[in-house]
Amino acid sequence: MARSPNPLAGLARNVNAWLEERIDLSGIRELIRHKVVPVHRHTIWYYFGGMTLFLFVIQVLTGILLLLYYRPSAEEAFESVQFIVTEVEFGWLIRSIHSWSANLLVATMMIHLFSVYFTQAYRKPRELTWVSGMCLFGIFLFFGFSGYLLPWNELAYFATKVGTDVAGQIPVVGHLMARILRGGDDVTGATLSRFYGIHVAILPAITTALLGFHLFLVQKQGMSVPPEVERSGAPLRTMPFLPDFLLRDLVGWLSALAVLGALAAYFPWELGVKADPFAPAPAGIRPEWYFMYMFQTLKYIPAKIGPIDGELLGVLGFGLGGLFLFLVPFLDRKTARGEKSPLFTWIGVAIAAYIVVLSVLGYMAPGGK
């Protein structure tokens, strides 16, 4: 074989040959070579899974950097974050990107979830992909909840107090769950240590396993084609994953990076004031945008509905809604049989509309803006 004049290409070939001698890479090579992405009018939704993954990688990288300076105790947590954003070179950027990226991640994950729902990609044989995705959704919300306390500021403190109170409303296990989360009866330094452990060790470990499983299924089963595209009978166009789809993915990721940079530079994530367990709750307190619909719903529910506590009913309602979404591949039998399933589409529309409308109402309510 004639030697390439490009020394880098030569080095790559040598490394490849060295690896090939020891590990059989033909399977992976074949997978990449033959992996294709369907092209149709809903292809754009495929990018949101990759975008979520990209933001997760950002979270991991910025999170590791934050770990170098963060100190997880009620006495030092706030001061250490203050040190990061004021004294550490580019600490402000890392912290702001970590916070903004977490929010964008939840947004892209929601878009990904609903796009999969409306294109009915959860149907057989992808039930496990959907279930693992729903688990990841819950875990990422918990990532947000646990990470929010770590700066140990006033808002984080009261947010955790309220959030763990809501968890305590769950029948039978609620009280125990709240105690386990708090490490006692109230939110204290013990809660902070606990949330820190959950945020940087337990959740990442579970996420790695679940994400690996989710991505394995996506690679194994390929991208789902929406039923309406399948039913149209038209020949299905595809594009190679490498490089066509990946290059397009990269365009999206770079755009997301630019947006994150702009948000960090123009709207740095505020630190607030250090938590004081003896201080009253601050005025105008409201949840993060992705919990706003729950917050607003609970405000509307009366204190008592018959003999049942209104708050408990609200928590049960959200639990049932989550369970419905979790089990939708097994409930939607028509889609599984390849038939149209307008009922589930309308239920999805109702859920999405509910989330949007209640969130808007939450922001329009006095003190919500």
Place this chain on the structure above:
Amino acid sequence: MALRSRRGTSPLPTAHHGTDLLGRCIVFAWALVVGALLFAGGRAEAQKLPEGNSCIDCHRGIGDPRVTPPAEKFPQDIHLAKGILCQDCHGGDPRNFDPKGSMNPAKGFIGKPKHQAIPQLCGKCHSNAAYMKKFNPTIRVDQVQEYLTSVHGRKLREGDQKVATCISCHDVHNIRAIKDQQAWTYPVKVVETCGRCHGDAKYMEGYKIATDVVDKYKKSVHYEALTKKGDLSAPTCNVCHGNHGATPPGVDSVANVCGTCHSLTADFFNQSPHKKAFAAMGLAPCVTCHSNHDVTKPSDTLVGTDQQAVCVNCHDPASAGYQKAAAIRTSLDELRGAVQRAAGILDRAEHAGMEVSQAKFELRGATDALLKTRATVHRFDPVAIRNLSDEGVQVANKMYDKGVKAMDDLRFRHRGLWISVGIILVAIAGLVLKIREIDRRRG
């Protein structure tokens, strides 16, 4: 649940249902407290008058507006709540419904007491420590004694029928505890109580004292603190003049009166050369510069050599005092300017999203120094004031530098962002060109 807040958007936490629950508990507790107060207040408002009391029955039933007010007003009176009735002050026999019997001087009936007799009448109980202890073991019993030392008391003994006695300030037949918000003696009502006489030029005719004191006081920083800020410890008439022993503070004692609250300032003044000078000139400390009833919030312009400064009222430009006043003012202006400059840049940095809370906290060192310098002005020692001012200026300048650094950082961030965005856009453009090339190649 993660919560965020925008401060100042709502006076109350708009709560999640968890805090709504807390809110409901608070509302319930509040309702209980209010209910209890109303209940208790209701008892005070509507004390039931005793049955079978000829004084009350006649005064209430007679229908003559000249005699009914005592019976009408008495249900709100604290004495009724404590079981003290008409005969305890006026004598007579309330069990006897024959006017001749019930209002029999032989039964101790004194009728309407004479103006001059009122202090002694009230003092019959209120000066009796053993008796008063039954109602409140810590209550004062020296009011009458003190009253007799007051201008009111002295004039009363001289036969003046217009001066205030107990009932002039405490009302009659509607006497309330001093903590009762409707009492004439409640702090925010005192100025109206005193003003009923001291604000009435016609009534005060002949006494040769100013009657604009009430209007002046209402323009003061003290009245503002009392009524607008709700600070019940802010001084009203009785705090400076005394209540039962009410008397105008003299030149010698006015500094002691102000110094009761403004103790540090009073100490500084006592160390200053002005103490002797004021005494020699017969000038009252404090009020000569700050005025008395209409004392406004002092500003740095009070000191110095310009038109608004009070120093120039005594010190002519050739005097050493004039030079000292100028030097003191310069020190104050420098420190105030440095604090304002630092606070301004830190506020701008904070509004731009920069984390400057530590610098803002440290700036308190300079604002504290400004407060201390303002108080130290009363020593009229330019060197001591300069030293304090310099310390504060040093802190303020350090914080200003931190503000400048924060603003520089902000500009660096914005520049860095646009450079990064430029690089990213170039990379995106390259990727788009590559995608098009691939698409073209594939047809």
